[in-house]
Amino acid sequence: MSFSRSLKQKAIKVWEDGYNHPFVQELGAGTLHKEKFKFYLLQDYLYLLEYAKVFAMAMTKADDEKMLSNLSSITKATLVDEMKVHHLYMKEFGISEEEVKSVKASLFNRTYTANMQAISLKGDLVETLVTVFPCAWTYCDYGKRLKEQYKDNLEDNFYKSWIETYSGSDFENSFEWFYDAIDELVENKSDKELQKIEDIFISSVEFEYMFWEMAYNKQMSYIKD
């Protein structure tokens, strides 16, 4: 198995804990409390704005035309295509633009995005790609598994659009170039450097888990709602 594909196995415990998190499972079953999803939606909107900036940082580290084009495409896929589902649910909840603008990123949200941006500022291109790799890969994996697990009730599920977005081929296609790109970029890395890359990946899977936990508890700071 290639280096990039083997990374999931290195973080398998927290990866699976993320899939089995009540936020994810209740979303799949359609039983997730709407207030929890609303909290998630607004925090995730702010998250995606910061996440997109990591691709901009990655572009400053790339020279290859294909890499620059892929980074540009995933930035658009995030800010235009992925954001569509956020705008759809904002409309569903009747959330105004003013309300969206008044929302503050939670302490954990700021911690997560600050970590990925710090890596994108200090690290090289592969470290920058690997810090955002779990963001795309876990959502794709969870989306597909939820669609399969809850297929009998999907039509009546309020979260159907969310599941369709992340289980869909457009989302998967937006990041599937990551695997080969990472494998090429690690070709001449030492064991120590590979370990660092692996650690960055695992931390981001852990951050993803904590994002579900934060949303489930509607946790803005150190106090749980």
Ligand SMILES: Cc1ncc(CN)c(N)n1
């Ligand atoms: C927190 C988080 N992580 C990942 C994704 C998928 N881009 C997301 N929307 N939000």
